[in-house]
Amino acid sequence: MKEKLTFIPNDLVSLKDYERYAKERMSINSLAYVCSGAGDEITFKRNEEAFQEIYLEANTLEDLSEANTKIELFGQTYDSPIILAPVAYQKLVDINGEIATAQAANVTNTCMCVSSFSSCTLEEISESTKSPLWFQLYIQPDMKTNLELIQKAEILGFKAIVITIDAPISGIRNVEQRYGFSLPENISAVNINNPIQTISNFENILEMAKILPTWKDIEFIKNNTKLPVILKGITNTSYAKKAIDLGIDGIIVSNHGGRTLDTLPSTIEILPKITKAVDKKIPILFDGGIKRGTDIIKAIALGASAVLIGRPIMYGLATAGALGVAHTLKILKEELEVSMIFTGCKDIKQIKNKEIIF
Numbered sequence: 001m002k003e004k005l006t007f008i009p010n011d012l013v014s015l016k017d018y019e020r021y022a023k024e025r026m027s028i029n030s031l032a033y034v035c036s037g038a039g040d041e042i043t044f045k046r047n048e049e050a051f052q053e054i055y056l057e058a059n060t061l062e063d064l065s066e067a068n069t070k071i072e073l074f075g076q077t078y079d080s081p082i083i084l085a086p087v088a089y090q091k092l093v094d095i096n097g098e099i100a101t102a103q104a105a106n107v108t109n110t111c112m113c114v115s116s117f118s119s120c121t122l123e124e125i126s127e128s129t130k131s132p133l134w135f136q137l138y139i140q141p142d143m144k145t146n147l148e149l150i151q152k153a154e155i156l157g158f159k160a161i162v163i164t165i166d167a168p169i170s171g172i173r174n175v176e177q178r179y180g181f182s183l184p185e186n187i188s189a190v191n192i193n194n195p196i197q198t199i200s201n202f203e204n205i206l207e208m209a210k211i212l213p214t215w216k217d218i219e220f221i222k223n224n225t226k227l228p229v230i231l232k233g234i235t236n237t238s239y240a241k242k243a244i245d246l247g248i249d250g251i252i253v254s255n256h257g258g259r260t261l262d263t264l265p266s267t268i269e270i271l272p273k274i275t276k277a278v279d280k281k282i283p284i285l286f287d288g289g290i291k292r293g294t295d296i297i298k299a300i301a302l303g304a305s306a307v308l309i310g311r312p313i314m315y316g317l318a319t320a321g322a323l324g325v326a327h328t329l330k331i332l333k334e335e336l337e338v339s340m341i342f343t344g345c346k347d348i349k350q351i352k353n354k355e356i357i358f
């Protein structure tokens, strides 16, 4: 394993470069956890490939004075539509874990969504950034635990609760099974006592199905927090509509980066249908396979208000800790700005309203 970088070399200029650098700096255990998808990795691979089949149109004589990347979401202004996705156990790739990611979020003014399975405490993370934080909840069988977590997030000033609905159990990740992935003793989900998880072990899985969350739990949580509630992991129109009916504030079109049910369609291919079904009633966020500013502009043009990045956080962290995550965010934001100039969009609203998809 190579040593972590303390500077940015000249040939580290894209998220693909980060992936290459990171893989040389991760243990087999971490590689198996971060770089894999479920089953035959069809969804995992398709998320990225599908972007390559969408082409853009150039409009290079537009008036772009006052160009900016600001967005309004749930009553807050955010500097850019790029958000750090909830990614569990970040200490697997960097000794400072989520604290380092929060420091990167701080210097780049980026919103960070903190995983239920974070390996640093919510207090440590919130002390490390002045940028907005969201809390991602995996609903636990004991509702008291969920309410306590939400209350802590509220007290610490988190701006939204993101409930992940697409991973009630772990996907069958054969790569993890083959390499015998396990959490090292010093890394755990420090914010929850005995969290419910099924990593690589599916014996008696139907027993566990008896205690999995349902729409009733979503409704209960929505009624017990003042924070906006966002559902993460929407991949069909009926769930998008149901979320609206329940008064949910926003949805994230996500297939968990291809880590749950293999052969779900790629998120960018599902997005237009969900955009149509939601009909501007609530904001749609998006993740899965984003590696380029052009991917971001495509997702926004197809209806997303903002996008999240997952694995690129781990690649940045593994390569150069907080510096790597901050640089990853800088690259992506600059690429988005360049794409805006070429497509003739002065702001995020214009990306949504202009016909820039070929």
Ligand SMILES: Cc1cc2nc3c(=O)[nH]c(=O)nc-3n(C[C@H](O)[C@H](O)[C@H](O)COP(=O)(O)O)c2cc1C
Pocket (backbone or CB within 6 Å): 033, 034, 047, 085, 086, 087, 088, 115, 116, 117, 136, 164, 232, 254, 255, 256, 257, 258, 259, 287, 288, 289, 290, 308, 309, 310, 311, 312, 314
């Ligand atoms: C290593 C890893 C851990 C993840 N942990 C969580 C998690 O704790 N909670 C969650 O909602 N999503 C989790 N996700 C999914 C991400 O939030 C996101 O949906 C996905 O990574 C987006 O795809 P991308 O990796 O192609 O950007 C995880 C993803 C990865 C790769």
